[in-house]
Amino acid sequence: MQLYLIRHAHAGASGDDSLRPLSERGREECSRLVAFFQRNGALRPAQLWHSPLVRALETARLLADGLKLDHALVETPGLLPEDNPFEIADRIENIGTIDRLALVGHEPHLSALATLLVRGKDHPAAFDLKKGAVLAFAPTGGTHKKTGRPRWHVLWSIEPALLGSPPKQA
Numbered sequence: 001m002q003l004y005l006i007r008h009a010h011a012g013a014s015g016d017d018s019l020r021p022l023s024e025r026g027r028e029e030c031s032r033l034v035a036f037f038q039r040n041g042a043l044r045p046a047q048l049w050h051s052p053l054v055r056a057l058e059t060a061r062l063l064a065d066g067l068k069l070d071h072a073l074v075e076t077p078g079l080l081p082e083d084n085p086f087e088i089a090d091r092i093e094n095i096g097t098i099d100r101l102a103l104v105g106h107e108p109h110l111s112a113l114a115t116l117l118v119r120g121k122d123h124p125a126a127f128d129l130k131k132g133a134v135l136a137f138a139p140t141g142g143t144h145k146k147t148g149r150p151r152w153h154v155l156w157s158i159e160p161a162l163l164g165s166p167p168k169q170a
Helices: 024-042 054-066 085-093 107-117
Strands: 002-007 047-050 073-075 101-105 132-141 150-158
Touching: 002 107, 024 047, 047 054, 047 132, 054 073, 085 107, 085 132, 101 107, 107 132, 107 150
Parallel strands: 002 101, 047 073, 047 101
Antiparallel strands: 002 132, 132 150
16 A cells, blocks of 8 residues: 655635635645656555645645546545544554555644654654645555554655746646
8 A cells, every 4th residue: 555645735824724725826836746746657546535624625636636536535534733643544554445545634643644654653753744745655564563553664755845846837
């Protein structure tokens, strides 16, 4: 299985945090990610689980549309900024036949989840995902000695700032 943790792209300001949409900058970040992944095929999840917050949904939708991932979006509880990363880790362990899964969420949750997968505990955070960053993992086949949880390793990481200017619009 491959797992992709994706932090939502840059969001605009709004009075209600749950309703904050992506900013123009955030849409450009998604556009750069889509162009990058169209060229290399490195992000092809069977499903994109996303938090219910607007900025995560919009990020997931732009990725799914740009990469032609039909019917891949799944609003998923447990991906809010302060949610317990153990809940999602447990769901991932029992996922069944899905071989490539992407989670679109928020900080500090995603960093805590990444740390849990790699180190077997969720703190102190070993990762700090920038807005629009994608972090790819695969299981090692081993387990963490103290917890018995599956051990994962990082395959690769990318963030929009590393991709240069956004593609030109036709």
